[in-house]
Amino acid sequence: MRDSTFLGLNTDFRSVAVPASTHGTKADRRSPLSGFEKICGSAKLIMGTLTLRRSDNNRTLAQERVILSMASAVPGTLAAFLCFFSLTVNVPGALAQEATGKQQTATAKPEKKVTEIKIGYLRAYAPQLALSVLDVPPRDEGVAGGNVAIADNNTTGSFLGQKFSLDVTEVKPDAEVVPAFQDMIAKGNRFVVADLSARQLLSIVDLARDNGVLIFNAGATDDSLREEECRASIFHTIPTRSMLADGLAQYLIWKQWRRWVLIYGSHERDQLFAEALRRAATRFGGEIVGEKLFEDTGTARRTDSGVVQIQRQMPVFTQDLPEHDVLLVADESEVFGTYVPFRTWTPRPVAGTAGLTPLAWHPASEQWGGTQIQNRFAKASGRRMVSKDMAAWTAVRILGEAATRTQGADPRKMADFIRSDDFSIAAFKGQKLTFRKWNQQLRQPIFLGDTRSVVSTSPQEGFLHQLSELDTLGVDEPETKCVLK
Amino acid sequence: MQRRACALAIVATGFMADPASAYMAYVSNEKDNTMTVVDTATMQVVKTVNVGQRPRGITISHDGKHIYLCASDDDSIEVIDTASLEIVDTLPSGPDPELFVLSPDGKTLYVANEDDNLVTVIDIEGKKVLAEIPVGVEPEGMGVSPDGKTMVNTSETTNMAHFIDTSTHEITDNVLVDARPRFVEFTPDGKQAWVSAEIGGTVSVIDNQTREVVQKITFEVAGLRPESIQPVGVRITADGKKAYVALGPANRVAMVNTQTYEVEKYVLVGQRVWQLAFTPDQKTIISTNGVSNDITFIDVATDEPVQSVTVGALPWGVVVSPK
Numbered sequence: 043m044r045d046s047t048f049l050g051l052n053t054d055f056r057s058v059a060v061p062a063s064t065h066g067t068k069a070d071r072r073s074p075l076s077g078f079e080k081i082c083g084s085a086k087l088i089m090g091t092l093t094l095r096r097s098d099n100n101r102t103l104a105q106e107r108v109i110l111s112m113a114s115a116v117p118g119t120l121a122a123f124l125c126f127f128s129l130t131v132n133v134p135g136a137l138a139q140e141a142t143g144k145q146q147t148a149t150a151k152p153e154k155k156v157t158e159i160k161i162g163y164l165r166a167y168a169p170q171l172a173l174s175v176l177d178v179p180p181r182d183e184g185v186a187g188g189n190v191a192i193a194d195n196n197t198t199g200s201f202l203g204q205k206f207s208l209d210v211t212e213v214k215p216d217a218e219v220v221p222a223f224q225d226m227i228a229k230g231n232r233f234v235v236a237d238l239s240a241r242q243l244l245s246i247v248d249l250a251r252d253n254g255v256l257i258f259n260a261g262a263t264d265d266s267l268r269e270e271e272c273r274a275s276i277f278h279t280i281p282t283r284s285m286l287a288d289g290l291a292q293y294l295i296w297k298q299w300r301r302w303v304l305i306y307g308s309h310e311r312d313q314l315f316a317e318a319l320r321r322a323a324t325r326f327g328g329e330i331v332g333e334k335l336f337e338d339t340g341t342a343r344r345t346d347s348g349v350v351q352i353q354r355q356m357p358v359f360t361q362d363l364p365e366h367d368v369l370l371v372a373d374e375s376e377v378f379g380t381y382v383p384f385r386t387w388t389p390r391p392v393a394g395t396a397g398l399t400p401l402a403w404h405p406a407s408e409q410w411g412g413t414q415i416q417n418r419f420a421k422a423s424g425r426r427m428v429s430k431d432m433a434a435w436t437a438v439r440i441l442g443e444a445a446t447r448t449q450g451a452d453p454r455k456m457a458d459f460i461r462s463d464d465f466s467i468a469a470f471k472g473q474k475l476t477f478r479k480w481n482q483q484l485r486q487p488i489f490l491g492d493t494r495s496v497v498s499t500s501p502q503e504g505f506l507h508q509l510s511e512l513d514t515l516g517v518d519e520p521e522t523k524c525v526l527k
Numbered sequence: 528m529q530r531r532a533c534a535l536a537i538v539a540t541g542f543m544a545d546p547a548s549a550y551m552a553y554v555s556n557e558k559d560n561t562m563t564v565v566d567t568a569t570m571q572v573v574k575t576v577n578v579g580q581r582p583r584g585i586t587i588s589h590d591g592k593h594i595y596l597c598a599s600d601d602d603s604i605e606v607i608d609t610a611s612l613e614i615v616d617t618l619p620s621g622p623d624p625e626l627f628v629l630s631p632d633g634k635t636l637y638v639a640n641e642d643d644n645l646v647t648v649i650d651i652e653g654k655k656v657l658a659e660i661p662v663g664v665e666p667e668g669m670g671v672s673p674d675g676k677t678m679v680n681t682s683e684t685t686n687m688a689h690f691i692d693t694s695t696h697e698i699t700d701n702v703l704v705d706a707r708p709r710f711v712e713f714t715p716d717g718k719q720a721w722v723s724a725e726i727g728g729t730v731s732v733i734d735n736q737t738r739e740v741v742q743k744i745t746f747e748v749a750g751l752r753p754e755s756i757q758p759v760g761v762r763i764t765a766d767g768k769k770a771y772v773a774l775g776p777a778n779r780v781a782m783v784n785t786q787t788y789e790v791e792k793y794v795l796v797g798q799r800v801w802q803l804a805f806t807p808d809q810k811t812i813i814s815t816n817g818v819s820n821d822i823t824f825i826d827v828a829t830d831e832p833v834q835s836v837t838v839g840a841l842p843w844g845v846v847v848s849p850k
Contacts, residue, residue: 201685201687417642474754510754
């Protein structure tokens with residue numbers, strides 16, 4: 043079960059990877075796996091103890107709660123890494139041993155070396171607060187999805203002699219990312235999944251282009267990255283704000299709830315989403331009859347008696363809005379959005395970043411084979427799958443698909459395949475997903491859900507398009523400002 | 528919708544039931560945990576049977592005495608007596624069984640376990656697991672060659688058809704097909720395996736000798752966007768001349784000429800058509816239409832829809848009793 047035996051794996055495309063005759067009993071075959079479970083289990087325990095000690099100082103109760111909730115996610119990530127590491131070492135090792143046995147008996151098939159495909163994962167991370175503790179982003183948000191896709195790719199890779207690995211580097215949200223990206227290039231990564239801000243992404247695109255590196259944006263929803271600032275070295279698996287807003291707007295129009303009021307936050311990203319909602323209104327025939335800015339005055343996210351005040355303040359804040367069908371909220375910054383539903387002056391449904399929310403993935407989606415990926419993800423990471431996890435899973439799976447279809451690990455061939463007309467990817471969204479050629483954005487349906495379940499999926503029935511109904515979501519080719527370079 | 532129902536009703540009035548074709552069709556209804564029994568001569572529902580949770584794959588013993596039904600959420604295969612229509616036994620299946628195939632000798636079930644990347648081989652009489660074969664990610668489609676020597680499994684995320692030697696339980700070949708392969712059907716002469724790809728929108732015809740894709744069948748329906756054409760169930764007539772392919776949300780069953788690989792007809796059935804089954808006399812093929820909660824009888828001679836019959840909620844699979 044050592045790494046060295048792995049190299050002997052017979053990797054002819056049509057050859058046997060896992061002969062069952064050498065498997066022995068079920069218990070025998072499963073024993074390495076139960077070994078991992080032990081390793082992972084103890085890693086969780088150790089990390090648990092460490093993080094508890096860390097919080098052993100003079101923090102406030104609220105801070106402590108946040109830290110604990112973070113901490114609960116931390117061991118999961120590290121354990122997942124450990125597990126993944128063990129998997130890449132042990133499982134192929136087991137396969138190799140078995141395959142070696144096969145080589146002696148079967149007619150000789152040409153031997154091929156196992157090819158390794160290294161994928162970098164560069165993310166900006168800092169603990170974030172949220173209005174509801176339930177909305178605090180998981181510590182391994184995105185990364186966990188990437189890891190599940192690596193495991194999926196490796197199952198397929200075991201039949202083809204391909205081994206995938208994910209190399210994760212974290213930087214601070216406003217930090218310089220060039221050195222970390224240079225390190226990744228130096229380590230031989232030719233594909234990098236990025237969960238970075240638009241500014242950080244733009245700081246590495248030229249470097250990517252000059253070194254033949256492809257970046258998969260699995261985090262930034264900024265339309266500008268697909269429009270005036272689009273680049274040939276970036277593919278986008280996460281939808282844009284305009285795609286999300288359009289997905290929501292189509293549903294509201296389908297419901298014939300046409301009169302909207304909009305409350306938006308004072309930070310840049312809130313205003314960008316508000317702008318996407320305004321665009322969607324014009325596009326699909328909604329009418330924004332009133333708007334209001336909710337200024338962030340720097341109040342604490344959670345206070346002990348906060349709810350009492352919110353219950354009195356939010357009705358007053360929404361009292362002077364004109365008559366409307368739906369109240370739209372644009373608060374990506376988590377300043378007030380969660381406080382809007384059930385507290386408005388008039389009883390109206392809430393949608394946007396609160397209430398009915400447009401998403402790239404919903405943790406409760408079970409349609410279109412979704413149950414399988416959800417089960418796999420929950421088993422691997424110990425939590426439900428969210429949008430960024432799906433965007434990262436899709437990015438890593440796209441690379442797996444490219445390696446399978448080109449039957450190799452040549453980055454140039456893989457990139458050519460991804461750019462070609464033959465490319466498509468299945469991602470549990472009911473139809474094949476392809477890239478928009480003009481700006482390299484992945485076309486995809488948008489989930490609309492509340493905190494519990496999926497309410498609908500856009501595009502809605504009746505929103506037609508001459509090429510793909512998915513192109514009714516977001517900026518379409520005739521309107522694009524993108525000139526790929 | 529209503530217009531189509533009317534059209535079907537008009538067609539139906541001109542159809543004379545053949546009294547000789549008195550078979551029972553058994554339909555698994557994924558959503559309401561039931562199995563609907565339909566008399567294929569009268570095209571009437573005879574009985575609705577309560578079964579385990581999330582019934583999907585369904586097949587029948589060669590003597591027609593027992594139905595095997597994958598109760599996916601109960602992690603078991605239920606055995607239903609066709610005389611009493613009662614669950615008389617369960618078989619071990621491994622977790623989340625979705626689809627399976629019965630060996631030609633009727634002794635062995637090959638089961639796809641979607642959640643565990645495994646194919647489980649079950650000895651029906653001994654009620655025990657003979658082998659577990661690791662395959663690709665999300666195994667689903669299961670087919671067995673008429674001589675029983677080769678079993679094929681498809682894995683939906685790995686996008687391969689895994690050819691498995693049934694004597695050794697070893698994978699001998701992995702054939703790459705299009706995205707989300709759902710179903711495998713061998714030609715009656717055993718020379719080809721037809722594999723549908725739901726998201727890829729194609730059917731790959733694989734030569735069982737060379738284990739290479741010799742033909743890729745594509746589908747096109749005027750007025751339908753290509754993404755809505757999602758091939759799932761495939762059935763080939765006993766004479767090997769015609770193949771029927773259920774096209775999912777395209778709401779149609781395609782009839783393919785197996786010599787030319789040309790689609791000769793698209794038969795409009797119900798919504799989201801997934802699985803198919805012939806009556807033993809091969810005069811009728813029945814489709815399960817999930818979203819419209821019905822099954823459609825198609826006349827194999829004319830390839831015209833004859834009648835649709837409402838069954839349970841989200842009908843998934845269908846099998847017809849042998850003679």
